[in-house]
Amino acid sequence: MVNLISRLCGKINPLSLKEYKENNGFKGLERALFKMNSKDIISEIKSSNLKGRGGACFSTGLKWQFTSMENSNDKYVICNADEGEPGTFKDKVLLDGCPFQIIEGMIIAALAVGANKGYIYIRGEYPKSKDILIDAINTLKYEGYLGKNILGTEYSFDIEVRSGAGAYVCGEETALIESIEGNPGRSRFKPPYPPNKGLWGKPTLVNNVETLANIPIILANGVDEYKKYGTKSSVGTKLISVSGAVVNKGVFEIEFGTTLREVIYDICGGMEPGKELNFIQLGGSSGACLPNSLLDTKLDFDELKKLDIGLGSGAILVVDTSICILDFIKNTMEFFKHESCGKCTPCREGNRHIIKTIDRITKGYGTKNDLNLLIDISTVMTEASLCGLGQAAPTALITTMKYFKEEYINHVKGYCKAGICNLKGGVVNG
Numbered sequence: 001m002v003n004l005i006s007r008l009c010g011k012i013n014p015l016s017l018k019e020y021k022e023n024n025g026f027k028g029l030e031r032a033l034f035k036m037n038s039k040d041i042i043s044e045i046k047s048s049n050l051k052g053r054g055g056a057c058f059s060t061g062l063k064w065q066f067t068s069m070e071n072s073n074d075k076y077v078i079c080n081a082d083e084g085e086p087g088t089f090k091d092k093v094l095l096d097g098c099p100f101q102i103i104e105g106m107i108i109a110a111l112a113v114g115a116n117k118g119y120i121y122i123r124g125e126y127p128k129s130k131d132i133l134i135d136a137i138n139t140l141k142y143e144g145y146l147g148k149n150i151l152g153t154e155y156s157f158d159i160e161v162r163s164g165a166g167a168y169v170c171g172e173e174t175a176l177i178e179s180i181e182g183n184p185g186r187s188r189f190k191p192p193y194p195p196n197k198g199l200w201g202k203p204t205l206v207n208n209v210e211t212l213a214n215i216p217i218i219l220a221n222g223v224d225e226y227k228k229y230g231t232k233s234s235v236g237t238k239l240i241s242v243s244g245a246v247v248n249k250g251v252f253e254i255e256f257g258t259t260l261r262e263v264i265y266d267i268c269g270g271m272e273p274g275k276e277l278n279f280i281q282l283g284g285s286s287g288a289c290l291p292n293s294l295l296d297t298k299l300d301f302d303e304l305k306k307l308d309i310g311l312g313s314g315a316i317l318v319v320d321t322s323i324c325i326l327d328f329i330k331n332t333m334e335f336f337k338h339e340s341c342g343k344c345t346p347c348r349e350g351n352r353h354i355i356k357t358i359d360r361i362t363k364g365y366g367t368k369n370d371l372n373l374l375i376d377i378s379t380v381m382t383e384a385s386l387c388g389l390g391q392a393a394p395t396a397l398i399t400t401m402k403y404f405k406e407e408y409i410n411h412v413k414g415y416c417k418a419g420i421c422n423l424k425g426g427v428v429n430g
């Protein structure tokens, strides 16, 4: 475990500007404002190799460059604090523990891309965090870090806080933009991407809370110092939210390159007494489910890519053997069915059909053809859905069918290992 991005969380009064500044706070902004130009800042972020922590893992520096290259009088920076991925609660730790650090990251981002207005889009379920943010913004306006002529320079930047109303899809950047504009939260077709055409049709940079919290650290300490953390392909640290059947659940900051085994057995103190590991879901409900045999997998973008999986939001759910995999998948798909915005057919219909098919199997009426049907529907959803919600919804299904195929076959034969499913239909086409 390390203490780089989260170093002040729980250590200082989150709303004391004095304490934040005593701990290197606003050193990064001062350097950016007084010693660097937009190109310098972007090139430093690019060379830090920082990748977005919101799930898509896109290069932050490149995204900043695309936004800065657009010619427009109005540009926006949005901090994505929607944190709707089930099992993910790491942004909350930063929002509540060091709001100034996130806002400092936003001011630097705005300076780099040439934006004068910012929004923090925070999920409605975090009312306390929203109040903290509003207090922090007011303090910074009063102290000259936000508003007109920041720290006496020509540069002006202001931030407003907007909150969501509980829709998971509003974490997707274009649905989030629609929501800020006052429209129903539904994803847009991409391209154009937000850096070209985002909020009110203007160039818009959308970054995750944790991504932005990295910025002041990179600029204050320098890239060389930052690169001492992590691996070659995945520089820095990652906040992970661990839940499920482990002794110590919670948010931990780890260096990239840490293995899943180290997370579960060293950091989280192992499995709860009497519980046996069944699988690990990595990246929230839209993430892959991995078996015991992959415990030595490193949390590193390249290593995970080799397995065709992503780190997503950094949620790690540890599931024990009392849980039936098919029942778990049915619950997961119910979540996506509920959250689908309905704009495109593969996602709107696909989730429903997967649930119907698994329901049939878990009631004992499944056939081998149903297993093929599940693969076909998942493939169509992955390849043809309009946004990441539908594309990633069947990931848990696809990976459990890959790593735990025998569980599906057993159910079709009328046997549920965990004893959860009531297989009244008996053996059909066994």
Ligand SMILES: Cc1cc2nc3c(=O)[nH]c(=O)nc-3n(C[C@H](O)[C@H](O)[C@H](O)COP(=O)(O)O)c2cc1C
Binding pocket: 051, 052, 053, 054, 055, 056, 057, 058, 060, 080, 081, 082, 083, 084, 085, 168, 169, 170, 171, 172, 173, 174, 206, 207, 208, 209, 211, 212, 387, 388, 389
């Ligand atoms: C369905 C869906 C939900 C998402 N939810 C979030 C979220 O809650 N927070 C977040 O930062 N990114 C979320 N994303 C990713 C965003 O679309 C976007 O990639 C991210 O905010 C960009 O920031 P980053 O480059 O700093 O990671 C979501 C994506 C999808 C498809």
Ligand code: SF4
Binding pocket: 169, 186, 187, 339, 340, 341, 342, 343, 344, 345, 347, 348, 385, 386, 387, 388, 389, 390, 391
């Ligand atoms: S994939 Fe799902 S959430 Fe995304 S646009 Fe299509 S229906 Fe809406």
